[in-house]
Amino acid sequence: MxxxxxxxxxxxxxxxxxxxxxxxxxxxxxxxxxxxxxxxxxxxxxxxxxxxxxxxxxxxxxxxxxxxxxSRLDRVALAGEDGRTMTVADLSRLKVPxxxxxxxxxxxxxxxxxxxxxxxxxxxxxxxxxxxxxxxxxxxxxxxxxxxxxxxxxxxxxxxxxxxxxxxxxxxxxxxxxxxxFPITFDAWWFRLPRHPHETGDGLVPRMAPGRFAAVIPRIDYYQIALLAPKGEDLRRLGVEGLRQNVARVCPELADRVDHLASTDDVSFLDVxxxxxxxxxxxxxxxxxxxxxxxxxxxxxxxxxxxxxxxxxxxxxxxxxxxxxxxxxxxxxxxxxxxxxxxxxxxxxxxxxxxxxxxVMQGRRGAPPRALTGLLDRVPAxxxxxxxxxxxxxxxxxxxxxxxxxxxxxxxxxxxxxx
Known part of the structure; x- marks a missing residue:
């Protein structure tokens, strides 16, 4: 036809x-x-x-x-080496509808x-x-x-x-x-974990640990999470328990719910x-x-x-x-x-x-550069x-x-x- x-x-x-x-x-x-x-x-x-x-x-x-x-995100922040959260992009400042x-x-x-x-x-x-x-x-x-x-x-x-x-x-x-x-050195592994009703916050705050980086996105009733890994590393080979341990290490506040990852089939791969x-x-x-x-x-x-x-x-x-x-x-x-x-x-x-x-992925740092967080701390605008x-x-x-x-x-x- x-x-x-x-x-x-x-x-x-x-x-x-x-x-x-x-x-x-x-x-x-x-x-x-x-x-x-x-x-x-x-x-x-x-x-x-x-x-x-x-x-x-x-x-x-x-x-x-x-x-x-x-759900809504009105800021993107990073956790500094001293544990404080520093806003790096404040969308509420935008003069848009x-x-x-x-x-x-x-x-x-x-x-x-x-x-x-x-x-x-x-x-x-x-x-x-x-x-x-x-x-x-x-x-x-x-x-x-x-x-x-x-x-x-x-x-x-x-x-x-x-x-x-x-x-x-x-x-x-x-x-x-x-x-x-362009050269890319990491891939992303997507999954979700429950968000408890008492948990608040409308910001995106990536979590970091030497060798691991995670973006935790708050949705209405769950967190959408991207766990980054060096390109070519298949996190599914860790098994579900190894995956849970990795998540708990980079996102310790979510350690109480990693058991919701029932198998590696719960993780979706993105070739970045x-x-x-x-x-x-x-x-x-x-x-x-x-x-x-x-x-x-x-x-x-x-x-x-x-x-x-x-x-x-x-x-x-x-x-x-x-x-x-x-x-x-x-x-x-x-x-x-x-x-x-x-x-x-x-x-x-x-x-x-x-x-x-x-x-962070190379294990040389577990937090953003102090120069960046210090500058944003001094000049929030x-x-x-x-x-x-x-x-x-x-x-x-x-x-x-x-x-x-x-x-x-x-x-x-x-x-x-x-x-």
């Missing part, structure tokens, strides 16, 4: 869903292809930063998001975007459609080949294909685009990568989000950079798509607009890797700058006029999307 569409977006993550929704609201015929049958993947990027919360308001979706169960990071399961955000897209006639979301390759005509990408869950194969022609299918992008690889990688394409496009194809620039999990900024890529792409490409075609120079303009924010975010992450995480980079970015994108809507009426409960 075959079909046609003005724009095909590959990948139903935040970048793909936002781009599909915005282009559809401009009147562009958009098909979003997602290979899974639902959005239920645990330990995906669950951080929704102030810039994305503002975008949801502009799209008329702020009320929908506010109704979702979520939402001066905090919202923590919500990514599947809830994606369901929300899918429901908003379903209200637009030109938006077509197809679950269980795995892209298998690219179509080409006259030296340019002209569509995709796909396979459905029941094994049926088909093609879908498009004036533009957008790769929003993540750091292991099938589309990027098929297009022959190769990213330049950081890379960036030198070129984000080829004729008829554009890469955005992790397909263009994989981020470290530090700061949880990857999802928000990906969303901002999509907003910029929609603003720049909606009119060319409506007139019938997108040129190479128009595709290149997306990278030109988004490159500086991406480079700044990756530079910040790499600096934190070198100054804080690296020495400095915490606003990293908060701005983390929560807003150096070039926040706002919804173009064609995509803005007044607040939409309350959304009916739809449950989790399953296909």
């Amino acid at each position: 075959a079909g046609s569409a003005r724009c095909v977006v590959v990948g139903g993550g935040p970048a793909g869903m936002v781009l599909g929704l915005l282009l559809a609201r401009a009147g562009v015929e958009v098909t979003v292809l997602e290979k899974h049958s639902d959005f239920l993947r645990d330990f995906r990027g669950d951080t929704v930063h102030p810039s994305t919360l503002t975008l949801l308001d502009e799209l008329g979706l702020g009320g929908w998001f506010a109704a979702l169960p979520h 939402h001066p905090y990071i919202a923590m919500a399961p990514q599947w809830d955000l994606l369901d929300l975007l899918a429901d908003a897209g379903a209200r637009v006639p030109s938006f077509d979301l197809r679950m269980r459609h795995e892209v298998t390759g690219l179509l080409r005509e006259g030296g340019r990408v002209s569509g995709v080949g796909y396979r459905t869950a029941d094994g049926a194969e088909g093609t879908l022609r498009a004036g533009l294909v957008v790769a929003a299918d993540g750091r292991w992008s099938t589309v990027r690889r098929s297009a022959g685009l190769r990213p330049a990688s 990568r950081m890379d960036r394409l030198r070129r984000w496009h080829t004729e008829g194809l554009l890469c955005v989000g992790d397909a263009a620039h994989a981020m470290s999990p530090v700061g949880g900024i990857g999802i928000n950079l990906a969303v901002q890529d999509s907003v910029a792409a929609a603003a720049l490409l909606a009119r060319p798509l409506l007139r019938g075609g997108v040129t190479a120079s128009e595709l290149a303009a997306v990278r030109a607009r988004r490159l500086a924010p991406v480079m700044a975010a990756q530079s910040m992450q790499r600096a934190l890797h070198r100054a804080v995480i690296g020495p 400095l915490t606003a700058a990293p908060a701005h980079v983390l929560g807003v970015g150096i070039r926040p994108e706002h919804a173009p006029a064609f995509a803005r809507r007044p607040p939409l009426p309350p959304r009916a409960a739809t449950g989790r999307r399953s296909g």
Whole structure:
């Protein structure tokens, strides 16, 4: 079977869903292809930063998001060598409508975007459609080949294909685009432990011990934890008891509940990568989000950079798509607009890797540098700058006029999307 569409977006993550929704609201015929049958993947990027919360308001979706169960983080802190907790990024200082990071399961955000897209006639979301390759005509990408869950194969022609299918992008690889990688010395192992009702606090305070680093994120009724380990070290080989001991060593305040880790199957592995394409496009194809620039999990900024890529792409490409075609120079303009924010975010992450995480992982330090904590102790106002980079970015994108809507009426409960 075959079909046609003005724009095909590959990948139903935040970048793909936002781009599909915005282009559809401009009147562009958009098909979003997602290979899974639902959005239920645990330990995906669950951080929704102030810039994305503002975008949801502009799209008329702020009320929908506010109704979702979520927790809030208003500061990022580090524990010093003397045991004191030092705030390094105080989001409450930001002069924005939402001066905090919202923590919500990514599947809830994606369901929300899918429901908003379903209200637009030109938006077509197809679950269980795995892209298998690219179509080409006259030296340019002209569509995709796909396979459905029941094994049926088909093609879908498009004036533009957008790769929003993540750091292991099938589309990027098929297009022959190769990213330049930065050295990363650690991987992340994600799991959750109970949060007791009397435990308060809305801050992210990483824990450190020589050779181990853990990010403990407070959620509504549990802690979401990333335990870092040197790249190549498989923590599952320690067995569940060895894993519990590692957690108790770096997070002694959670030692009373490590038995909730019943087996190593309770731990999810993230192969941490950081890379960036030198070129984000080829004729008829554009890469955005992790397909263009994989981020470290530090700061949880990857999802928000990906969303901002999509907003910029929609603003720049909606009119060319409506007139019938997108040129190479128009595709290149997306990278030109988004490159500086991406480079700044990756530079910040790499600096934190070198100054804080690296020495801890190498066993040379069990706390952040005294120079850093001392400076922040003397000049608390400095915490606003990293908060701005983390929560807003150096070039926040706002919804173009064609995509803005007044607040939409309350959304009916739809449950989790399953296909």
